[in-house]
Amino acid sequence: MVNTEVPKHYTTSPSSFNGTPLLTINREATVDLDATNSFEGPEKLLEVWFSASPLSLPEASAPEGLRIVPSEVWKEMLDLVNCKVLSIIESEDVDAYLLSESSMFVFPHKLILKTCGTTTLLSGLPKILEIAALIAKFPHSLANTVRGTATAAVPYRVFYSRKNFLFPDRQRGPHRSWRDEVKSLDRLFLGGSAYMIGKMNGEHWYLYLTEPNTLLTPPATPEREQTVKILHLPEAKLRAKAQAMEVEEGQDETLEILMTDLEPDNAEQFYLDHASAVAEGQYFQQAHKARRDARMQLGSINDMDEVEGLEPFKIDGLADNICNDSVDVFSNNSDGYCATGFEDELTFPQELTTEGHALGTVVSNSSGLSAVYPRSRYPDARVDAYLFTPCGFSANGVVPSPEAGGSTHYFTVHVTPEPHCSYASFETNVPASQTGRETADVIQQVVGIFKPGRFSVTLFEAKDTIDEDFNVAKKKGSKFEGIQGYRRVDRIVHDLEGYDLVFKYYERFDWEGGAPRLGEVGF
DSSP, rough: OOOOOOOTTTTTTGSSSOOOOEEEEEEEGGOBBBBOOOOSSSOOEEEEEEESSSGGOOSSSTTTTTGGOOOHHHHHHHHHOOOOOOEEEEEOOOOOETTTTEEEEEEESSSEEETTTTTTGGGGGHHHHHHHHHHHHOOOOOOOOGGTEEEEEEESSEEEEEEEOSGGHHHOGOOOOOOOOHHHHHHTTEEEEEEEEEEETEEEEEEEEESSSSOOOSSOOOOSOOOOOOOOOOOHHHHHHHHHHHHHHHHHHEEEEEEEEEEEHHHHGGGHHHHHHHHHHHHHHHHHHHHHHHHHHHHHHHHHHHHTTTOOOOOOOTTTTTTTSSSTTTTTTSSSSOOOOGGGOOOOOOGGGGSSSHHHHHHHHTTTTTGSSSSSOOOTTEEEEEEESOOEEEEEEEEEOSSTTOEEEEEEEEEEGGGGOEEEEEEOOOHHHHHOHHHHHHHHHHHHHEEEEEEEEEEEEEEESSSOOHHHHHHTTTTTTTTTTTEEEEEEEETTEOOOEEEEEEETTTTOOOOOOOSSSSH
């Protein structure tokens, strides 16, 4: 059951509660932040791995890997991408950055950057490689002049993906077309592979990835001869590194749900006015409850006084018009409490009337998003959410494994609720084996929150072994075949280097919105 109580610490987020990871809020970045013109919901998603596992970092690199990089350095890189940091959750295994346009997650061995709108994500990639080389001390080489940096770390693997844009003509930099994006990536990496998955004249998804032990595109003219140094590790260390890489890659699993044409009633909860009304209703309901509890407590004191022959203790005006005990104080609307006339005596917190983390927390709880990975199962999980003006929503979730010594995972949600371009995305790398539920159950729960007219799902899952048979990949594709209320229109399974990719596209049975808005078609 979703706990819809208004959080006690309005000015922060659930991650500021006692015993949680450190939360930093960048209040300057939130000034005059307005989502009125955020038209392009579908995000660009980049993953850069510098090692296969946090346990197999190169010996020359910093022990903390990428997490040694100060936040101010990442902010400079994000300036190239054209987005700002709103807040940061720092946990034991990952730092989660909530951005003005989506999210960034920094692990010791990899960085995940997801941005929407007209951000120029790939413009920040050369800087990421430079930061990894100069600050995190990952192995690096002389940079190609095309990259515009003096040096660049050599990544282990690189993944870049996105859904087809709704308004491609408004994109900037290397993102004006998939062809331009592939050219930009090929200038950096040798042997990358580009795919378009789905119908060319329908909903589709783009993917670019490199093979393990990625090679950088070399400079046209090397500045000087370089001696290649070979490090001979003891056999035991080599075995330990290989085992660590197998464990991390074998558990790597990313689920993405990309939803369009949201049901208006469901989309409404991501508007500031609606969220503030919900918060107001909850606020006064709890005030009524507190007053009723106080009256009951005073009543027991008065009973004791009468027994002792004392005058009953009274406070003028206290709970003269208390609501009946049958009122549902956990109702998610502002109509679930009775008026007693004392509302004017209370001051409704201003932070629950303006955009920010306070209303973001209210929406996260009332919509059910915070219940996807509930605290009952994940007691250390934290959600950092933000609601924009006049509408729009972003949230990062940090989900430590409930098992001792387990990894920390994440989920991230972004919503553009305007009717003419409504879109919502949900992404997570929490393994299905850890949730105790089927992948279809997670999809069903998320889709139920938004009720999209149509949506696509991508499941990117590491193979158990390099020699896994393709038939096994096909069986994985049947994991989430049936989603209640929807018909599957498309299913594609790809057998990639080290990974199986499943792509599916669904439409709601009662959807009457016509053909999907394609925006861009083909390559």
